[in-house]
Amino acid sequence: MMDFRPIQRALLSVSDKTGIIEFAQALQQRGVQLLSTGGTARLLRDNNIPVTDVSEHTGQEEIMNGRVKTLHPKIHGGILARRGTDDAVMAEQNIAPIDMVVVNLYPFAKTVADPNCSHADAVENIDIGGPTMVRAAAKNHQDVTIVVNARDYERVITEMDANNNSLTFDTRFDLAIRAFEHTAQYDGMIANYFGARLPQQESQFPRTFNTQFEKKQDLRYGENSHQQAAFYVEAEPHEASVATAQQLQGKALSFNNIADTDAALECVKSFAEPACVIVKHANPCGVAIGESIMSAYDRAFKTDPTSAFGGIIAFNRELDEATAKAIIDRQFVEVIIAPSVSADAQQVVAAKANVRLMSCGQWPEQRAASYDYKRVNGGLLVQDADLGEITEQDLKVVSKAQPTADQLKDLLFCWKVAKFVKSNAIVYAKEGMTIGVGAGQMSRVYSAKIAGIKAADENLEVAGSVMASDAFFPFRDGIDAAAAAGIKAIIQPGGSIRDDEIIAAADEHGIAMVFTGMRHFRH
Numbered sequence: 001m002m003d004f005r006p007i008q009r010a011l012l013s014v015s016d017k018t019g020i021i022e023f024a025q026a027l028q029q030r031g032v033q034l035l036s037t038g039g040t041a042r043l044l045r046d047n048n049i050p051v052t053d054v055s056e057h058t059g060q061e062e063i064m065n066g067r068v069k070t071l072h073p074k075i076h077g078g079i080l081a082r083r084g085t086d087d088a089v090m091a092e093q094n095i096a097p098i099d100m101v102v103v104n105l106y107p108f109a110k111t112v113a114d115p116n117c118s119h120a121d122a123v124e125n126i127d128i129g130g131p132t133m134v135r136a137a138a139k140n141h142q143d144v145t146i147v148v149n150a151r152d153y154e155r156v157i158t159e160m161d162a163n164n165n166s167l168t169f170d171t172r173f174d175l176a177i178r179a180f181e182h183t184a185q186y187d188g189m190i191a192n193y194f195g196a197r198l199p200q201q202e203s204q205f206p207r208t209f210n211t212q213f214e215k216k217q218d219l220r221y222g223e224n225s226h227q228q229a230a231f232y233v234e235a236e237p238h239e240a241s242v243a244t245a246q247q248l249q250g251k252a253l254s255f256n257n258i259a260d261t262d263a264a265l266e267c268v269k270s271f272a273e274p275a276c277v278i279v280k281h282a283n284p285c286g287v288a289i290g291e292s293i294m295s296a297y298d299r300a301f302k303t304d305p306t307s308a309f310g311g312i313i314a315f316n317r318e319l320d321e322a323t324a325k326a327i328i329d330r331q332f333v334e335v336i337i338a339p340s341v342s343a344d345a346q347q348v349v350a351a352k353a354n355v356r357l358m359s360c361g362q363w364p365e366q367r368a369a370s371y372d373y374k375r376v377n378g379g380l381l382v383q384d385a386d387l388g389e390i391t392e393q394d395l396k397v398v399s400k401a402q403p404t405a406d407q408l409k410d411l412l413f414c415w416k417v418a419k420f421v422k423s424n425a426i427v428y429a430k431e432g433m434t435i436g437v438g439a440g441q442m443s444r445v446y447s448a449k450i451a452g453i454k455a456a457d458e459n460l461e462v463a464g465s466v467m468a469s470d471a472f473f474p475f476r477d478g479i480d481a482a483a484a485a486g487i488k489a490i491i492q493p494g495g496s497i498r499d500d501e502i503i504a505a506a507d508e509h510g511i512a513m514v515f516t517g518m519r520h521f522r523h
């Protein structure tokens with residue numbers, strides 16, 4: 001809709017002053033009269049930009065230490081007046097129209113991030129005048145432009161230049177929606193903060209759970225083609241995540257591609273050595289570490305070449321030419337993701353135009369805490385993400401047989417894999433390579449059997465391997481199945497009421513068994 005509104009008067013009131021001097025200068029050069037609040041006005045004046053104080057404009061001093069500065073009919077009348085409808089009232093009340101509002105809010109998030117933040121500090125950092133102006137201007141987007149983010153300054157000036165100091169209705173509407181998104185996020189954050197500090201509150205989870213995700217892309221369809229879907233990301237997603245990764249080539253990512261890439265990437269992050277994780281239907285079907293990612297890929301592929309077909313492959317080192325060539329020559333692959341991709345590797349993958357190639361950047365050593373969500377009909381389950389890690393020092397040997405040094409390495413390797421396999425998870429591994437993966441069975445013993453069947457089908461020798469179980473064994477049958485397959489060491493959380501029986505079974509078979517004391521269910 002072409003509905004132009006030349007900008008003649010703008011009100012600038014910003015806490016984050018990034019880019020505001022340049023923006024104000026640009027507005028002023030285009031003949032816009034500037035109104036501004038205390039700190040913002042001072043900054044502009046110090047930079048020789050003519051500006052009228054809001055207090056001068058309204059005839060009302062800022063009072064109560066800034067609690068009331070823009071909350072005045074001259075300001076809100078100037079923003080909310082419908083041009084053409086409210087002109088007489090404006091004239092009668094001596095209210096001048098305000099055509100643009102540029103506001104960002106008190107830094108509540110930054111204030112409360114300080115662990116020493118007092119209740120009073122938090123309260124004082126709840127912006128009132130700002131959101132009031134933001135919402136007023138956004139409501140009146142028919143006549144008024146609202147800018148809440150420095151990212152939009154350049155776009156506004158460019159469009160003013162193209163339209164005789166006006167913005168189009170479409171831009172004003174777009175900015176208005178951004179403004180409501182901004183205030184919704186701001187109020188949500190305040191409600192979450194105080195909602196987790198209610199007198200009888202015993203957990204970190206607020207009374208209402210308010211969170212905001214921004215749409216990154218619409219997807220062709222969801223898990224199935226009759227389901228509509230989109231990909232939403234957090235305002236500040238973790239670096240080196242599927243949410244921030246850059247797609248270098250290939251078909252658009254599908255719903256399942258994104259979920260599987262996340263599983264593969266988060267699993268491969270667990271390893272310090274060069275590693276490769278191949279995921280199918282959210283489960284790792286082959287994982288290996290190696291001297292290089294080439295040997296890691298080679299071995300990960302060998303676990304289950306049948307399932308690796310059409311898989312998602314993640315690495316924790318740069319994708320090099322030789323590894324890219326090995327993949328492309330050998331198998332059909334949906335997605336390859338690595339912290340970086342060499343130019344040569346990119347060229348190799350280019351031969352298969354459909355393959356989605358992604359580079360996610362290097363992740364920090366320490367994983368940042370975050371929430372996991374699981375939707376149920378009528379609700380949402382929220383929990384801390386499973387960042388639990390086990391080192392050799394945490395292990396308790398419960399069997400008569402002691403694991404050898406090599407077995408210990410394999411036990412820890414396979415434990416890391418099991419964490420990313422859907423429960424019930426059983427993983428067989430040898431020499432830093434998965435030998436068999438049993439995923440998602442309703443009984444643990446069947447996961448163990450499946451891991452064995454898969455290994456046998458791929459001609460992999462289970463004898464001499466180690467086994468990880470994501471949760472304790474309720475009965476000794478899982479241990480017996482493992483022994484029959486030739487498993488020599490087991491890692492599991494322990495904690496069953498039948499632990500004595502389980503340990504006795506391990507001892508009977510001469511199997512070394514260690515307890516982690518930590519479970520890794522994944523549903």
Ligand SMILES: NC(=O)c1ncn([C@@H]2O[C@H](COP(=O)(O)O)[C@@H](O)[C@H]2O)c1NC=O
Pocket residue numbers: 013014015016036037038039040041066067068069070071103104105106126127128129130131
């Ligand atoms: N009280 C008010 O009337 C009011 N009007 C604008 N503000 C906020 O004051 C800040 C800018 O203040 P200054 O220009 O003094 O640095 C902005 O974040 C703006 O959202 C206000 N502050 C808090 O509510």
